[in-house]
Amino acid sequence: MWVITLFEQENVRIFEYAEKAEATNALKNFSKYALLSYTK
Structure with a gap:
């Protein structure tokens, strides 16, 4: 599974x-x- 983690000001x-x-x-x-990261 590919995961995008988005860092916003407070979230x-x-x-x-x-x-x-x-x-x-x-x-x-x-x-x-x-x-962008990958996890099994």
Whole structure:
């Protein structure tokens, strides 16, 4: 599972994706305060 963690001023939001291509495409829409990671 691919996970994007988005750090906002007062919040942390997490988005889960099944495929890497989908996650990297979604990452382009977030600010520079986002992190892409993979977990089994």
